[in-house]
Amino acid sequence: MGRPRQAILSQEKIYRAALELVDEFGDFTLPGLAKRLSVSPSSIYHHVQGRPEIINGIRSVIGSDALAAGDFFTAGPAWQDRAAAWARSYRSALGQHAKAIPLLVGEAVTDAATLEIYEHLAAVFVEQGFTANDVVVAVTVLDSFMLGSALDMASPESAWLASAEDQPALHRAFEASSLGGPRSDLSFEVGVAAIIAHLGTLVPQA
Amino acid sequence: MGRPRQAILSQEKIYRAALELVDEFGDFTLPGLAKRLSVSPSSIYHHVQGRPEIINGIRSVIGSDALAAGDFFTAGPAWQDRAAAWARSYRSALGQHAKAIPLLVGEAVTDAATLEIYEHLAAVFVEQGFTANDVVVAVTVLDSFMLGSALDMASPESAWLASAEDQPALHRAFEASSLGGPRSDLSFEVGVAAIIAHLGTLVPQA
DNA sequence: ACCTGAACACCGTTCAAGT
DNA sequence: ACCTGAACACCGTTCAAGT
Numbered sequence: 001m002g003r004p005r006q007a008i009l010s011q012e013k014i015y016r017a018a019l020e021l022v023d024e025f026g027d028f029t030l031p032g033l034a035k036r037l038s039v040s041p042s043s044i045y046h047h048v049q050g051r052p053e054i055i056n057g058i059r060s061v062i063g064s065d066a067l068a069a070g071d072f073f074t075a076g077p078a079w080q081d082r083a084a085a086w087a088r089s090y091r092s093a094l095g096q097h098a099k100a101i102p103l104l105v106g107e108a109v110t111d112a113a114t115l116e117i118y119e120h121l122a123a124v125f126v127e128q129g130f131t132a133n134d135v136v137v138a139v140t141v142l143d144s145f146m147l148g149s150a151l152d153m154a155s156p157e158s159a160w161l162a163s164a165e166d167q168p169a170l171h172r173a174f175e176a177s178s179l180g181g182p183r184s185d186l187s188f189e190v191g192v193a194a195i196i197a198h199l200g201t202l203v204p205q206a
Numbered sequence: 207m208g209r210p211r212q213a214i215l216s217q218e219k220i221y222r223a224a225l226e227l228v229d230e231f232g233d234f235t236l237p238g239l240a241k242r243l244s245v246s247p248s249s250i251y252h253h254v255q256g257r258p259e260i261i262n263g264i265r266s267v268i269g270s271d272a273l274a275a276g277d278f279f280t281a282g283p284a285w286q287d288r289a290a291a292w293a294r295s296y297r298s299a300l301g302q303h304a305k306a307i308p309l310l311v312g313e314a315v316t317d318a319a320t321l322e323i324y325e326h327l328a329a330v331f332v333e334q335g336f337t338a339n340d341v342v343v344a345v346t347v348l349d350s351f352m353l354g355s356a357l358d359m360a361s362p363e364s365a366w367l368a369s370a371e372d373q374p375a376l377h378r379a380f381e382a383s384s385l386g387g388p389r390s391d392l393s394f395e396v397g398v399a400a401i402i403a404h405l406g407t408l409v410p411q412a
Numbered sequence: 413a414c415c416t417g418a419a420c421a422c423c424g425t426t427c428a429a430g431t
Numbered sequence: 432a433c434c435t436g437a438a439c440a441c442c443g444t445t446c447a448a449g450t
Contacts, residue, residue, distance in 0.1 A: 002414085002415065002416080002448090002449045002450030003413060003414040003415060003449080003450050004414070004415070004450090007413080007414065007415095008414085008415085009414080009415085026312075029441085029442065029443085030442070030443055030444085031441080031442070031443090039415075039416095040415065040416050040417075041442090041443080041444085042415080042416065042417080042418095042444080042445080042446085043414075043415050043416075045443095045444070045445080046413080046414050046415075047414090050443075050444070051443065051444095099312075101311070101312070102308070102311045102312030105307070105308045105311060105357055105360075105361075106232075106305075106307070106308030106360070106361075108361065108362060108364065108365045109365050112372065115368055115369075115372065115373050115376070116372075116373070118366075118368070118373070118376055119368065119372070119373040119374075119375055119376045122373070122375040122376040122379055123375040125375075125379075126375040126378075126379065132378065132379045132380075132381075132382035132383040132384075133383045133384065133385055135375070135379035135383070136379050136380055136383040136385065136389060136393075137385070137389075137392060137393045137396055139376070139379070140358060140389060140390065140393035141393045141394075141396055141397040141400070143354070143358070144351060144354035144355045144357070144358045144393065144394070144397060145350060145351045145354055145397060146354070147354040147357060147358075148349070148350035148351055148352070148353040148354025148355070148357070149350045149354070151311055151350070151353060151354070151357075152346060152349070152350045152353075154311075154312070155311075155312075155314065156314060158314065159314045159315050160324075162321055162324070162325065163321075166318065166321065166322075166325070167321050167322070167324070167325035167328070168325075169325055169328040169329040169331075169332040169341070170321070170324055170325045170328040170345070172332075172338065173328055173331075173332065173338045173341035173342050173345070174338075174342055175338075176338035177338040177339045177341070177342040178338075178339065179339055179342065179343070183342060183343070183346060184346065186343060187342075187343045187346035187347045187350065188347075188350070190343055190347055190404070191347040191350060191351060191401060191404075193404065194347070194400045194401045194403070194404030194405070195397060195400045195401070197400070197404065198396070198399065198400030198403065198404075199400070208429090208430045208431030208433080208434065208435080209430080209431050209432060209433040209434060210431090210433070210434070213432080213433065213434095214433085214434085215433080215434085235422085235423065235424085236423070236424055236425085237422080237423070237424090245434075245435095246434065246435050246436075247423090247424080247425085248425080248426080248427085248434080248435065248436080248437095249433075249434050249435075251424095251425070251426080252432080252433050252434075253433090256424075256425070257424065257425095
């Protein structure tokens with residue numbers, strides 16, 4: 001007991017351990033987090049203010065890792081490719097922690113990593129000469145679809161389990177469908193293509 | 207104490223009271239719910255299995271009210287209008303209970319009202335002659351964007367508060383923008399138009 | 413500065429006891 | 432069948448006490 005010669009905790013360690021618990025169990029508790037870190041629950045409060053800050057930290061970790069992976073910048077020079085790559089990269093990053101997404105929505109975004117991710121998207125449209133209004137709309141539209149698609153990825157396929165009697169159209173379509181890949185991924189690509197094609201009509205020089 | 211001559215609770219009353227609490231405070235607790243219903247917390251368990259069932263009931267209430275409002279069926283005969291009306295209606299219904307959305311995502315959909323809502327959307331595409339694959343993709347794409355837009359509606363405008371130094375493109379765009387209406391609504395309409403136009407290229411007879 | 417153990421108010425859920 | 436009060440395990444957070 002007492003203070004150790006070197007700190008055994010840090011914000012980073014706390015956030016990553018919390019994310020691991022969420023990935024495994026879909027949620028985390030302070031006692032559970034303390035146990036995983038081999039520490040007392042009260043110790044955690046020397047490094048973070050409370051549970052909300054940990055949730056924000058989880059978002060930050062996901063964003064940092066996504067930025068470190070560098071996928072946001074691998075696309076070609078065309079703004080269409082870069083915007084599509086942005087949506088694909090961030091949806092993928094969130095999808096790797098699908099169980100965390102329900103925890104993240106509803107809390108305001110304040111961490112630097114996530115803001116940097118959105119700054120990158122805005123910059124794509126600004127560079128292309130979109131007006132301020134169009135930048136705002138383009139970012140919002142792409143973000144909404146990306147997030148909705150990430151949530152769809154998170155929800156089990158059985159969420160669409162309609163009954164043959166009560167939801168015939170829904171039931172038959174899913175029964176008879178034979179998509180050449182995961183439903184969520186294919187739908188995401190269709191939606192991104194649709195949105196980017198339409199955004200192209202907004203900018204005169206496109 | 208003891209059993210009253212007539213039941214004072216019902217699933218419906220519990221669900222609606224819980225939704226009221228969520229609308230007001232963004233969450234609900236069993237003790238808080240019991241207090242609002244002028245009842246003991248344990249009484250609630252005679253009508254519902256537990257907290258998850260109440261959350262599902264909240265979704266059901268929102269769906270039922272949306273169906274009762276009838277907006278899903280007011281659109282013209284064209285499938286494009288009907289699909290757009292579907293997305294607009296359901297996003298609006300969810301938006302009226304924005305604080306509830308974070309609670310709903312992450313729980314599987316099983317209630318009849320919500321399934322009926324999605325059945326209606328699937329039927330639009332089936333009637334138009336979409337293949338099973340295209341019905342599945344069309345429903346998924348529109349649902350993802352609708353849900354993402356509803357979440358965007360739920361998050362405060364300040365969620366986009368970027369700093370002038372660290373996120374110049376994002377900051378300037380939001381600073382300089384002068385949209386002719388709420389950002390979320392305008393962006394939603396742009397996205398829906400984009401998606402529906404693109405879905406039109408999937409169906410030969412469109 | 414950083415960890416611990418004890419303590420607090422609170423939450424979800426159960427159950428025997430009443431009518 | 433339906434409501435109550437007591438009880439349980441558990442959770443988030445605080446704080447004095449240690450080094």
